[in-house]
Amino acid sequence: MAVETLLPSAAPVRFVAEDGSRADHHGGYGEPAGARLKDAYRLMVLGRRFDVQATALTKQGRLAVYPSSAGQEACQVAAALALGERDWLFPTYRDSVALVARGLKPGEVLTLLRGDAHCGYNPVETRVAPQCTPLATQTLHAAGLAHAMQRRGEDAVAVALIGDGATSEGDFHEALNFAAVFKAPVVFFVQNNRFAISVPFEKQSAAAALAYKGIGYGMRSEQVDGNDAVAVLAVLDDAVKHARDGKGPVLVEAHTYRIDAHTNADDATRYRDAEEVAKWREADPLKRLETHLKNENLLQDSEIERFAADAEVFAQSVRDTLNAEPELDPLSLFDHVYAEPTRQLQRQRAALEAELEA
């Protein structure tokens, strides 16, 4: 029986060590091309800047809430880069940097968290599902959508993002099982950032790693150092190819860390030590990739400067977007509840209209 081939590598796949030197736990994966790595770097710089900016604007009351991606940039950027244009991404509330890397505009990304509307972009045009808050529910949508594409003969893939905590939900289990049974072209990408709000991974699961779940569904699985962008990209590229080639879904777990509190509304000092956070700050994925690319002569100082400058321009556009107060039409509440408003909604709309005119 070849079941053991479904098991992940015994230790997380790693191409680059914390200090930026080469590590050689490649797990048989090929190294992504230098140009892609540079692109990943560029987007991580952009994403980091975006994240810092959004956090700052939250303090000024410009966003209702912001769950930071700090520390998870390698995962989120790799998830976006692993996708082709026709592929779908299923993000959570935490994955704003993935959306930025996918090319969405700041205003589109932040509409939900700003409180203007439930989703700021067109999922059909962007092939990005609405950021999902009911945990794990989107993994089923991803499996279903992947299966739909497979049925139509499109060779597109869906990547579902999910956190460590959300893997405890029943929907995650059902999604893995449906995907495996239907051999749907979907990659489940768990960002194990070691916390579900305040609950540490040790209280979430007794498994050595979440990637060990795959074998129970007959699904290939892998674990990877989530702060090593090279490794994450290598593993995700391979997983996406596996799915695209009709070989079935893949479960990938990235070991990473949530550097900031759960959201701006959270106080992480209540439940974890500053030292732990400090230790993980050292493992910064952006620094690591930068050192690696410089070591490999793939990145020039001038490029570093240019990317940083571009990120500043981008940050300015984030500020501009959030400082403008968009007009919201209260009567839009009645749009899109049904294809056509029911008679009851028409009456309620008329009443609100009268109220607004009074």
Add this chain to the structure above:
Amino acid sequence: MAVETLLPSAAPVRFVAEDGSRADHHGGYGEPAGARLKDAYRLMVLGRRFDVQATALTKQGRLAVYPSSAGQEACQVAAALALGERDWLFPTYRDSVALVARGLKPGEVLTLLRGDAHCGYNPVETRVAPQCTPLATQTLHAAGLAHAMQRRGEDAVAVALIGDGATSEGDFHEALNFAAVFKAPVVFFVQNNRFAISVPFEKQSAAAALAYKGIGYGMRSEQVDGNDAVAVLAVLDDAVKHARDGKGPVLVEAHTYRIDAHTNADDATRYRDAEEVAKWREADPLKRLETHLKNENLLQDSEIERFAADAEVFAQSVRDTLNAEPELDPLSLFDHVYAEPTRQLQRQRAALEAELEA
């Protein structure tokens, strides 16, 4: 890392081959004592007779519905035998033979399926939870109850029975995870009878075996030949001991087969071949154990006759019980909705009383 020790044996544990000769895929488990095996045999004879009788009475309209245990007697009897008096059993609708083996009276076992009441026995006195129809939901109750006993320092264990189909439900996943995280003394015992009503295992899961799920929760797991009573008892004894010793929960999958249709209301010829069923009839767990015990000189013909005779007496008591029509009090509908009937229920009770008197 010792994660691989959590994996089940590569092939199902087996002590006795289909023809009753010794098999030696013991997986390191010790052989149960002869007296226990004889007891298992006795209860399987009783259970088989009970099952046949219940099926017959269903045809006469004495039961609303009956899901037969035929073919699964080794599993159900072993599950009951593996438990001590203070241990709890969490059965499904299919597990009537387990209840019989646990010592419940026919009337108690069949109350639900006869349509008299939702549960015919006192769960607290019998330490048997009500037979559960919402699939997989009882696995969480078993985990919670096991944890409750652990907290109180009782060294009791809970065994949760579940079918192959029900393992696809989210609650099963959540139960395994809670049990593993809390190290609750519970054994999840999957009777993989290869069908969920009409859906074959191949459409239920892409896993080589359901036992491979354990490792994803950090839980010990095992697979066993479910038609080999010796093996099932050996594995369950060990699993119960593991749980009782505070070493955490265990997942056990027994490979077996549902010989009859899903229930009397089902027509299995619509979805499976007669040959397949015939093949599995050959693998009869009762015959197999009988041959084994005779080979080993653990069972005399006189005993076989005596057990058969006892089973006949038992069958008669099943008939007597089901031929008597118990008085049911319509006003009991209002009992036990709340500890005390609410004023609203008192009014509805009075109205029904008036109606019945009219």
Add this chain to the structure above:
Amino acid sequence: MTTTMAQALNAALRDALKDDDRVLVFGEDVGTLGGVFRVTDGITADFGEDRCFDTPLAESGIVGFAVGMAMGGFRPVVEMQFDAFAYPAFEQITSHVAKLRNRTRGALELPMVIRIPYAGGIGGVEHHCDSSEAYYTHTPGLRVVTPGTAQDAYDLLRDAIESPDPVVFLEPKCRYWSSEEVSFTRSGAAMDRAVVRRHGKDVTLIAYGPMVATALETAEAAKDEGWDVEVVDLRSLSPFDDETVTASVRRTGRAVVVHEAAGFGGYGAEVVARVTEQCFHQLHAPVLRVTGLDVPYPAPKLERHMLPDVDRILDTIARLQWADTPVVAGA
């Protein structure tokens, strides 16, 4: 053509599969077996596993997977095997099925149908007989319909499958096997319209699904008491057809709502509340309800005491303060 409600539903599925290749039927046991109630009988054989297939046993999975399939351009028709077994899918239904169009401001629509055999009267054991309509009707974004006749079973299911909105389609189990003349060309009222099944001038009985037949029986029996009963079959529980119902109650001045579900917080409360608001000055008596008791659904041998029947409905009609009314000429 004489056919049962189960067969009418089967015909509706077949015609929908024929007309639109985006339609897919899936769920537990709906494939080879044809469903535990045989509603999908023979469909896999005739249309192929590609169009009608079994899934793993997980209701949240089925609904969530269907959401993804609908996002990908299909029109899934999924079956929940029994009412109470749709509860595991409750989060997917309320948080996604009902809201996806709204969440995406119309960019994604969700044309899917969730078929749920519901209610009792068939001697089913616990958890197999829930009347769960109130949970769905209170959820904006869902349409909820339930046929009371085989013809409506056909018509409404065709409409539901064609609807651009998600529809919870409640099938009254106890009517599956009732035979009736049915035409498989749609001719009925729009999906969101109630119909007057019987005209009468004294009192309006408002019913739906399994209780339509009971209401019609009651109307017959009521003749003996001298009451001329009008029967309205709601068909669409959400949205509610105020026009048809209100017109009837304004005419009769009295109304009784009947359903199997427990009364407290049941769907009937909504009917009472809105009818009362709209017909207050035409009402001779409060609108009353005949419903299931406020207890968990009983074991089969006691279920008849739970369910509204002709006698209970007649008794309730009798309580409509007839004495207070000026005697109508001829009555």
Add this chain to the structure above:
Amino acid sequence: MTTTMAQALNAALRDALKDDDRVLVFGEDVGTLGGVFRVTDGITADFGEDRCFDTPLAESGIVGFAVGMAMGGFRPVVEMQFDAFAYPAFEQITSHVAKLRNRTRGALELPMVIRIPYAGGIGGVEHHCDSSEAYYTHTPGLRVVTPGTAQDAYDLLRDAIESPDPVVFLEPKCRYWSSEEVSFTRSGAAMDRAVVRRHGKDVTLIAYGPMVATALETAEAAKDEGWDVEVVDLRSLSPFDDETVTASVRRTGRAVVVHEAAGFGGYGAEVVARVTEQCFHQLHAPVLRVTGLDVPYPAPKLERHMLPDVDRILDTIARLQWADTPVVAGA
């Protein structure tokens, strides 16, 4: 002592933990963090991880595990982090929590409390603001209560924990931080009793949870219009206190029910239906409802248009057909 509703709930949990060592508090983030709303703040520190602890992130798991714990003799108090995140537990709540006593004919009782922060008004993003009471109140076997004041938060939570029946305990999020004088000795009405929060003779406003404060504000504002408004705070949604409500409406002859949840099939419909049935001949006008709109809960910046407010309630009171009434002496 002046305290917020969140603090009053915290005190109730502490006192219950002190009084009965079978009481356990668990759920997502309720341990070290003290809950996202700090309702369990400091409890783990003071009572130990043994009494108040975090669980894996799975609501069905939490509730199902609690059912098992209760079967094993504990009295679990579990938290669902937000209203819509209780939906994954819907099957466990409806099919087990509500029914276990009934299924076992009283052999097993299920003294557990499911705390659910609910409703809106706090600028929460989607799925964080549902008013889900109607789903629970329609389910026989559950008790459903919701405090409108900090004092009731303390009293009702103590009662709920001591109740031999399972209680769905709905905490109005928007009131968590309102300060009030509270005494931590229980002195209030029984858990299943409504209370008249303000006496008035012209119209009865029936409210609960987050809307009690709004109703009281409305009553003040109504003075300018010449209406003397009585405010009833239901406290217990199931069972319903007919006696208190009916007595009030019979006195005033007019009533308005207020809640945040969508109106259609909402809890208010039940209130209208039963009040109308019991007070029909005392009513000068139909009982009206002021509720949330029948749309998915809006994004934060639009939520104020969704929610009942003083103006909408006053407008509704104005529609109670005052002109049709004989002028009351002195009015």
